[in-house]
Amino acid sequence: MPLQSSPQSNWLRSYYFTRALFSISWIVAAILSGGHTALVSTLLVVYPAWDAVANLIDARANGGLKANPSQTFNVAVSTITTVAVVLAVMRDTYAVLAVFGVWAVFSGALQLSTGVRRWRTYGAQWVMILSGAQSALAGGFMISQSFGAPLPGILDIVPYVGFGAFYFLLSAIWLTVAAYRQAKVVG
Template identity: 35%
Template structure:
């Protein structure tokens, strides 16, 4: 695989950093806000709880669409498009699973977490160049999503499945997105300082 070297001050790289910074920061704040709302609304798997469950992957789908539009053509863009479609399907599946109870919801959410975590890992690996930093928060977040999704499916098959874990999942994901945004901001300041 050949890699194209882009200078840190290239307008395309600067624009992509800025776009990703805003996207990651917004995504992180929304995830933490969702976690707070869901923590107080999931005691019963009723309409408000199911609505929140459907909203979470939809936020990811919209984020993927924004990321897709800002990403140059290539394999990274295709993975982003796949993740957006996957998150949309996950939202529909979670809405349907809500009628079957907590275990069904946890199964669907867990399966989505596994596949979307793998997609996030792939995108993070492709963005590890000098223009966008090392992407370690994205890589850790994707890896944890993958592993946690497996445990959710195991829990769903147990005697007492619970949706309590989803607030923790969203909070963790939100924190990693915010850290990635801060890292991109620091990288931008570093590169600007070198050009002065």
Template identity: 35%
Template sequence: MSTPTVTSIPTGRAGAGERSSLLKLYLIRGLLAVVWALAFAGVQRGHEDLGAGAVALLVVYPLIDAVSSLIDHRATPDGSERRVTAFNGALSALAALALCLAGAGSPAAALHVFGAWAVVSGAAQVLVGWRRRGPELGRQWPTLISGGLSFLVGITYNIQAAGDHPSLDVLSVYATGGGVWFILQALLLGWKSRQLRTRTV
């Protein structure tokens, strides 16, 4: 799942450039999440323990978010929104390292780490989406909903990890849901860009 009042973002070249950049980023991020979910479901199906392939994929998922945050950070003007994006990128990189270590332990440990990361990164995503909630960026409702769900689901993962039979199968559902919300946000930005272009013709 991973990823900013603004007062009024200009509807001219700068606003169009930011929308275009975010549209591509959200679309690619969403598609990668769906592909990851399919891959993880394939390698983990029928296995209670973590194999090398599953551990590698666990590490890759937050790395995708870290790279996305880096790209977003470079395209975002200086301010609190940019700092939150940088924080989220660093957090995701640390989560990848922690998942590498936890994956050598047990599914419960990996689920604990993933859940903790989902909580904090979800909160960061809500904050960034709130800062980008202006009409020129499509109100960011998919981003806000996705971040809020990530926060809540991360809490449930930590509860499940403390139970008797923690399962990592839920992570494929998490990634699929996050991917769908990113794709919806990209489509909303595309619709908004077309709407604004029509107004200026």
């Protein structure tokens, strides 16, 4: 039986709530951006940069980068993606969507791997596993859309970020409820 009230489990709940809040805030900013090029470009660059920083912080809080190879690789992939988005923003929105698609495939696979590894220790990782799988599939869809005729924009990325926010929030709630139930049983 996983330990639901460990310091790491408490960290994970806070981490998931923070990731959900950031994603929701990003979506609101994207919707309200009104297509302002500088703001849209900034949002597009900030999202993978945030993912790199968040994975780095989470890996360090859970034993370090060496103990978390999937997150270590995710930090590298998200950092490279940040640079690629900067370059893509200077080209066109098709390139941006393609970069986000490739990143979604890689980060989804890495999230899936991290969720599987954490399942044994913390439980309640089925949501993160499902999110990782859906991210990889969404990435494939974004890549295919980047070859389409309609000009893509930031709102084409909002559903991807929205599902991420949903899954992070659901994971945080799931772990919170599990800890509450365990505390009632123990107490």
